[in-house]
Amino acid sequence: MAELRKNPLTNDWIMIASHRQDRPQMPKDYCPFCPDSGKVPSDYDVYKYDNDFPALSTAPPQPDNVSTDFFETAPSYGKCEVVLYSPKHTITMPELPTAHIRKLVDLWAERFDALREDEKIKYVFIFENRGELVGVTMPHPHGQIYAYPFVPKKLELEIDNARQYLSDNKKCMFCEMLGQESAFKKRVIFKNRHFTVFLPFFSEYPYGVYIMSNSHKSNITEFNDDERTELAETLRTTSGMLDSLFDMKFPYMMCMYNEPVNGEEASEYFHFHIAFYPPMRSANKIKFNASSETGAWAHCNPTCPEDTAAELRMAYNNFLNK
Numbered sequence: 001m002a003e004l005r006k007n008p009l010t011n012d013w014i015m016i017a018s019h020r021q022d023r024p025q026m027p028k029d030y031c032p033f034c035p036d037s038g039k040v041p042s043d044y045d046v047y048k049y050d051n052d053f054p055a056l057s058t059a060p061p062q063p064d065n066v067s068t069d070f071f072e073t074a075p076s077y078g079k080c081e082v083v084l085y086s087p088k089h090t091i092t093m094p095e096l097p098t099a100h101i102r103k104l105v106d107l108w109a110e111r112f113d114a115l116r117e118d119e120k121i122k123y124v125f126i127f128e129n130r131g132e133l134v135g136v137t138m139p140h141p142h143g144q145i146y147a148y149p150f151v152p153k154k155l156e157l158e159i160d161n162a163r164q165y166l167s168d169n170k171k172c173m174f175c176e177m178l179g180q181e182s183a184f185k186k187r188v189i190f191k192n193r194h195f196t197v198f199l200p201f202f203s204e205y206p207y208g209v210y211i212m213s214n215s216h217k218s219n220i221t222e223f224n225d226d227e228r229t230e231l232a233e234t235l236r237t238t239s240g241m242l243d244s245l246f247d248m249k250f251p252y253m254m255c256m257y258n259e260p261v262n263g264e265e266a267s268e269y270f271h272f273h274i275a276f277y278p279p280m281r282s283a284n285k286i287k288f289n290a291s292s293e294t295g296a297w298a299h300c301n302p303t304c305p306e307d308t309a310a311e312l313r314m315a316y317n318n319f320l321n322k
């Protein structure tokens with residue numbers, strides 16, 4: 001079964017995808033993303049692969065006959081793609097040369113552009129779950145793209161706030177935030193010509209760094225050649241910094257935020273950024289999203305962002321000096 005169900009309490013859509021339970025058990029050493037698997041080309045650098053058991057598809061089944069005049073269902077229209085970062089099974093982002101990550105940036109931009117062509121798609125979400133701690137069973141380096149037929153709630157909230165901020169203050173809320181962080185300095189980890197990496201004032205996670213473009217760009221396709229290469233380099237050093245922090249492959253959720261598509265024109269107030277959400281508070285302590293975070297959406301960060309930003313700066317220097 002695959003369908004969308006509306007939660008009337010939050011006015012948000014839930015993707016029901018029970019067919020994903022039917023995913024076959026893979027033989028122990030088989031990796032579908034490795035070049036000799038028969039599932040992907042025998043020779044590739046980076047590669048877009050359509051998810052075999054997608055939660056959203058361009059030919060969704062009819063929703064089950066369970067809706068009422070109160071409970072709403074909708075077809076699970078959309079697209080779920082897997083993006084393979086490298087043919088090498090165990091390599092990680094910080095180990096890839098910048099020129100290789102640049103190919104990934106180009107592929108992301110190409111996919112964003114292709115998916116927004118479909119007018120039924122309202123938000124293209126590019127992300128990566130990394131590490132067993134966040135549920136990844138396949139070590140082969142990869143990320144995903146979900147093209148939703150709606151704007152997810154958290155994004156809707158940010159877009160609403162950004163629209164309001166522009167209307168009240170005649171400037172982009174994200175540009176203002178970046179200006180404030182740059183002026184305060186203590187939460188900035190590093191900055192290059194086109195991007196700033198910082199731990200935001202309100203960070204929900206001890207090491208939840210943001211990458212934000214220094215100039216106002218609302219989606220990844222707007223970056224020129226030079227900016228794309230620097231985004232690749234920034235991703236390499238940011239992920240390397242996180243790995244250096246406790247000398248371990250740092251688990252994280254990496255979420256790329258681009259403007260919504262095929263709806264309101266948000267380019268004036270939506271500003272490209274990437275947020276990392278690493279569920280670690282120290283080398284062996286996990287920061288769970290527990291009752292307050294999950295049930296009330298009230299986050300508790302057990303660390304002081306100015307202190308953890310200083311730790312991150314040290315980890316960044318350690319990574320560069322390696």
Ligand SMILES: [Zn+2]
Nearest residue numbers: 031034089140
């Ligand atoms: Zn593999």
Ligand SMILES: [Zn+2]
Nearest residue numbers: 172175216271
């Ligand atoms: Zn801006």
